[in-house]
Amino acid sequence: MTGSPHSTTVFPHRHLLGIEGLTAGEITTILDLADGYVEQNRQPSKKSSLLDGRTIVNLFFENSTRTRTSFELAGKRLGADVINMSSDGSSVKKGETLIDTAMTLNAMHLDALVVRHADSGAVKLLADKVNCSVINAGDGHHEHPTQGLLDALAIRRRLGSLDGLIVAICGDILHSRVARSNIHLLNAMGARVRCVAPPTLIPSQIDRLGVEIHHSMATGLKDADVVMMLRLQTERMSGQYVPSTREYFYFYGLDYEKLAVAKPHAVVMHPGPMNRGVEIDSEVADDLKRSMILDQVELGVAVRMAVLDLLTRDRRGTDV
Amino acid sequence: MSNANARVAYRNARLLDPASGLDQRGDLLTEGAKIADFGPSLFADGVPEGIEVVDLQGQCLAPGLVDMRVLIGEPGEEEKDTIKSASRAAVAGGITAVVLLPNTDPVTDEVASLEFIARRAREVRLVKVFAYAAATRGTEGNEITEMGLLSRAGAVAFTDGTKAIASAKAMRRALSYARTFDKLIVQHPEEPSLASGGMMNSGERATRLGLVGIPREAEIIMIERDLRLLELSGGRLHFAHVTTGESVDLIRRAKARGLKVTCDTAPHYFALTETDVGDYRTFAKVSPPLRGEMDRRAIVEGLADGTIDAIASDHTPQDQDQKRLPFAQAACGVIGLETLFPLTLELVHKGAMPLLKALACVTVKPAELLGLPLGRIAKGAPADLIAFDLDVPWKVDVAAFKSKSKNSPFEDRPVQGRPLRTVVDGRTVWQFEG
Numbered sequence: 001m002t003g004s005p006h007s008t009t010v011f012p013h014r015h016l017l018g019i020e021g022l023t024a025g026e027i028t029t030i031l032d033l034a035d036g037y038v039e040q041n042r043q044p045s046k047k048s049s050l051l052d053g054r055t056i057v058n059l060f061f062e063n064s065t066r067t068r069t070s071f072e073l074a075g076k077r078l079g080a081d082v083i084n085m086s087s088d089g090s091s092v093k094k095g096e097t098l099i100d101t102a103m104t105l106n107a108m109h110l111d112a113l114v115v116r117h118a119d120s121g122a123v124k125l126l127a128d129k130v131n132c133s134v135i136n137a138g139d140g141h142h143e144h145p146t147q148g149l150l151d152a153l154a155i156r157r158r159l160g161s162l163d164g165l166i167v168a169i170c171g172d173i174l175h176s177r178v179a180r181s182n183i184h185l186l187n188a189m190g191a192r193v194r195c196v197a198p199p200t201l202i203p204s205q206i207d208r209l210g211v212e213i214h215h216s217m218a219t220g221l222k223d224a225d226v227v228m229m230l231r232l233q234t235e236r237m238s239g240q241y242v243p244s245t246r247e248y249f250y251f252y253g254l255d256y257e258k259l260a261v262a263k264p265h266a267v268v269m270h271p272g273p274m275n276r277g278v279e280i281d282s283e284v285a286d287d288l289k290r291s292m293i294l295d296q297v298e299l300g301v302a303v304r305m306a307v308l309d310l311l312t313r314d315r316r317g318t319d320v
Numbered sequence: 321m322s323n324a325n326a327r328v329a330y331r332n333a334r335l336l337d338p339a340s341g342l343d344q345r346g347d348l349l350t351e352g353a354k355i356a357d358f359g360p361s362l363f364a365d366g367v368p369e370g371i372e373v374v375d376l377q378g379q380c381l382a383p384g385l386v387d388m389r390v391l392i393g394e395p396g397e398e399e400k401d402t403i404k405s406a407s408r409a410a411v412a413g414g415i416t417a418v419v420l421l422p423n424t425d426p427v428t429d430e431v432a433s434l435e436f437i438a439r440r441a442r443e444v445r446l447v448k449v450f451a452y453a454a455a456t457r458g459t460e461g462n463e464i465t466e467m468g469l470l471s472r473a474g475a476v477a478f479t480d481g482t483k484a485i486a487s488a489k490a491m492r493r494a495l496s497y498a499r500t501f502d503k504l505i506v507q508h509p510e511e512p513s514l515a516s517g518g519m520m521n522s523g524e525r526a527t528r529l530g531l532v533g534i535p536r537e538a539e540i541i542m543i544e545r546d547l548r549l550l551e552l553s554g555g556r557l558h559f560a561h562v563t564t565g566e567s568v569d570l571i572r573r574a575k576a577r578g579l580k581v582t583c584d585t586a587p588h589y590f591a592l593t594e595t596d597v598g599d600y601r602t603f604a605k606v607s608p609p610l611r612g613e614m615d616r617r618a619i620v621e622g623l624a625d626g627t628i629d630a631i632a633s634d635h636t637p638q639d640q641d642q643k644r645l646p647f648a649q650a651a652c653g654v655i656g657l658e659t660l661f662p663l664t665l666e667l668v669h670k671g672a673m674p675l676l677k678a679l680a681c682v683t684v685k686p687a688e689l690l691g692l693p694l695g696r697i698a699k700g701a702p703a704d705l706i707a708f709d710l711d712v713p714w715k716v717d718v719a720a721f722k723s724k725s726k727n728s729p730f731e732d733r734p735v736q737g738r739p740l741r742t743v744v745d746g747r748t749v750w751q752f753e754g
Contacts, residue, residue, distance in 0.1 A: 020528065097641070097644060097645065098645065098646060099644050117646065119646035119647065119648040119649060120529055120530035120531050120600070120646070120647065120648065121529060121530075121531070121599065121600030121646055121647045121648075122646035122648075124599055124600055125600065125644075125645075125646055139530070140530050140531075140646075140648065141530035141531070141532075142529060142530030142531075143530065177530060180527075180528070180530060203526075203527040203533075204522045204523050204524070204526065204527055204533050204535070205523050205524040205527055206524075206527050208524040208527075209524070209527065209528065
């Protein structure tokens with residue numbers, strides 16, 4: 001799921017379409033590079049000229065202010081020209097197919113294309129038709145690789161390593177691309193992954209991806225080092241998958257009481273935006289000792305800079 | 321071939337008739353549209369003058385294929401396939417009779433629609449074209465159609481085609497009313513509320529790809545329900561394209577109980593699995609979805625033990641605009657007219673079925689299910705024949721296919737055996753030009 005081979009030795013992929021298929025070494029390469037960008041982003045002057053003259057397009061077929069802004073900042077801090085396109089303003093509304101859009105953009109000689117789409121596999125379809133590198137910024141229920149990477153970076157910076165950690169991913173696993181990317185990543189890095197959700201929100205045979213399944217927060221969070229909460233799409237709440245937000249919060253919403261069975265140092269994560277009082281209690285979300293939610297946002301920019309850096313190395317004639 | 325009483329002698333053939341079990345070297349004589357005679361020593365004294373001679377040099381001669389499940393785009397979506405393009409594809413695939421599904425625009429639910437199909441088929445005059453009529457008006461699943469009038473106008477059976485008859489009440493009535501005319505009700509076995517929104521078989525692969533899964537139970541539940549309704553209502557029920565081992569088991573047991581139930585499958589369900597979806601390959605998006613390896617094997621077993629009566633191509637043309645899309649948005653279906661025969665022969669070459677049994681699934685069995693006097697080599701039977709090379713290896717080349725649409729997941733698949741000549745009513749309508 002990472003595209004055709006590429007000449008860069010430490011990251012031999014042309015695209016970043018998913019975490020599935022990446023090795024622990026490749027993941028570590030990205031995280032190590034991102035660590036450096038974290039420091040760059042904390043300087044008063046944050047801009048470098050690494051991608052001077054390069055063009056990056058953020059092509060978002062689905063609204064997402066935070067991910068799009070994070071990618072935009074990442075590109076701009078590396079000195080690239082960044083253009084944002086959304087489906088509202090594109091020809092897609094006029095009946096142009098995804099492949100037509102890809103061919104049109106390809107003719108404009110882009111260096112990287114960041115794509116979000118509501119359909120699983122849509123980014124892969126597009127990547128097959130363009131010459132530039134493609135980064136999946138979330139496709140349907142499939143993957144959101146940079147989210148997985150930034151989560152990993154946040155955990156690594158806080159807890160030192162991912163190896164051997166117990167990570168509980170809780171909530172709407174069924175519809176979550178974040179969960180899938182994290183499952184692949186955490187497994188590759190030696191963590192033990194648990195999925196905690198009501199049975200209606202657990203995808204079929206997800207145990208075959210190497211996770212334990214729990215339907216109770218009490219067992220799912222027991223001795224966990226990391227508790228990752230997922231956003232519940234409220235339109236899916238009533239009657240379809242769970243009876244109500246009230247019932248959901250009672251059994252699966254994260255509060256201090258449920259968190260008490262996790263390890264004392266356990267950290268709480270959430271990819272945002274949060275539904276406070278649905279999947280997470282505000283007290284926990286805002287507890288800076290436990291919650292890494294703002295760290296995740298900060299590190300997201302660094303991870304995306306690292307990915308843009310690595311994927312454009314071949315074009316720039318740079319090797320590690 | 322303009323002479324209606326022209327006689328053609330097919331000499332030095334391996335005569336194969338799955339209906340009678342014939343597998344013998346010999347000759348066959350057609351006279352006009354009928355088979356006049358056949359046998360090992362038919363022309364022991366030479367062929368009389370005035371008879372055209374075709375020397376088959378030991379190649380096989382069998383009844384032409386009867387494909388009981390074909391969707392075309394005419395009327396309504398002629399860019400996908402027309403009666404003409406589908407007829408050309410059919411004869412190139414060794415098929416001499418097709419039965420069209422009613423899912424066109426407008427739906428084939430009125431006598432005028434059947435007459436339109438018959439007229440277009442007469443104009444094209446290649447393959448024999450038969451049609452299902454919709455079981456419910458507009459295939460909307462509510463009111464049953466005028467089955468008596470439609471039967472008189474030529475409807476061979478009733479089905480809502482690509483849609484399941486979801487309402488138990490409508491299914492009960494359809495089964496019950498069709499008894500009057502001894503017609504089959506053909507069901508697309510998929511419980512729609514359970515399958516809704518689904519894109520591929522539910523399971524590990526769907527979970528990895530982030531695609532909404534359709535559980536196997538959607539098919540199994542519908543078959544269980546309909547078997548109950550069959551017991552309640554009587555009639556004759558046929559399940560199209562069964563795909564799971566449990567489906568085959570249910571039908572096997574129902575047959576053993578004496579219920580009038582039959583079923584077919586399509587080559588993609590015994591030749592492919594859900595892994596062929598690969599990285600979102602839309603050509604492998606079909607309805608019902610491709611299943612896992614255990615189910616695929618169960619389908620082969622069902623064919624081998626006769627529980628599955630027939631193999632149909634399930635030809636569903638989709639143009640590029642319908643397939644070059646993200647998987648979720650892409651239309652279902654594969655073309656199959658030109659791969660039905662070689663993929664059926666794959667079962668023979670792999671040792672899953674003897675040749676005559678496999679041929680029966682694509683000739684006499686579908687013909688019998690639909691009450692068509694086709695699919696056999698017999699004196700006086702229609703001279704619908706194929707000559708074929710059983711063993712020649714070749715690769716599927718979709719670009720060379722006659723169908724207007726090219727949505728086949730079998731591109732470049734190595735296969736063995738191909739039609740050489742297709743004869744409909746005594747006329748050679750297609751010949752291989754290799």
